[in-house]
Amino acid sequence: DVVMTQTPPSLSVAIGQSVSISCKSSQSLVYSDGKTYLHWLLQSSGRSPKRLIYQVSNLDSGVPDRFSGTGSQKDFTLKISRVEAKDLGVYYCAQTTHFPLTFGSGTKLEIK
Amino acid sequence: EVQLVESGGGLVQPGRSLKLSCVASGFTFNNYWMTWIRQAPGKGLEWVASITNTGGSTYYPDSVKGRFTISRDNAKSTLYLQMNSLRSEDTATYYCTRTVSPYWGQGVMVTVSS
Numbered sequence: 104d105v106v107m108t109q110t111p112p113s114l115s116v117a118i119g120q121s122v123s124i125s126c127k128s129s130q131s132l133v134y135s136d137g138k139t140y141l142h143w144l145l146q147s148s149g150r151s152p153k154r155l156i157y158q159v160s161n162l163d164s165g166v167p168d169r170f171s172g173t174g175s176q177k178d179f180t181l182k183i184s185r186v187e188a189k190d191l192g193v194y195y196c197a198q199t200t201h202f203p204l205t206f207g208s209g210t211k212l213e214i215k
Numbered sequence: 216e217v218q219l220v221e222s223g224g225g226l227v228q229p230g231r232s233l234k235l236s237c238v239a240s241g242f243t244f245n246n247y248w249m250t251w252i253r254q255a256p257g258k259g260l261e262w263v264a265s266i267t268n269t270g271g272s273t274y275y276p277d278s279v280k281g282r283f284t285i286s287r288d289n290a291k292s293t294l295y296l297q298m299n300s301l302r303s304e305d306t307a308t309y310y311c312t313r314t315v316s317p318y319w320g321q322g323v324m325v326t327v328s329s
Contacts, residue, residue: 151319163317199315203276204262
């Protein structure tokens with residue numbers, strides 16, 4: 104199984120600051136079609152998860168460009184610039200390249 | 216507007232069965248793989264099952280293989296999860312998703328307890 108190691112487990116940041124979350128996989132996430140199926144999700148308190156970024160760096164519709172995703176192979180990063188209060192929640196990375204599908208353990212973003 | 220609405224959750228005794236349903240609307244259901252993902256109370260996300268758009272192939276992690284069955288009725292735009300031999304560790308909120316897309320249901324709670 105692909106293990107997704109996500110760090111840090113929690114972050115406390117002031118409004119307007121920037122943060123980065125790391126996600127490392129135990130295997131390459133490049134699929135046979137050449138695409139990398141690494142995604143980032145946000146789960147706000149009491150809500151269903153919501154995908155923010157797909158295939159490493161593509162923003163879903165309605166996601167502000169303060170969010171960005173980078174990385175390749177086994178090493179990926181989510182960056183949030185100019186954090187806003189509505190960004191708080193738990194962020195997960197997820198891979199859908201290999202079965203079983205696996206998730207990172209989550210990073211809880213809190214606002215100072 | 217894409218909607219996924221789960222139902223069928225509840226309290227069930229260990230060893231018993233439960234069947235979840237997810238009615239989809241707002242997209243062409245039979246074009247997409249579908250997936251169930253669960254979240255135990257206070258825990259992270261765990262993949263439970265996936266099914267191809269035609270229903271011809273299904274996929275499970277070892278934790279539920281042989282106990283859970285994912286299926287779909289494309290004519291009814293409905294996804295199902297038959298859960299047998301339930302265990303306490305299956306207690307979770309179960310989400311229907313268009314396979315880790317932006318589209319998730321609201322979740323349905325399953326509690327396995329005597």
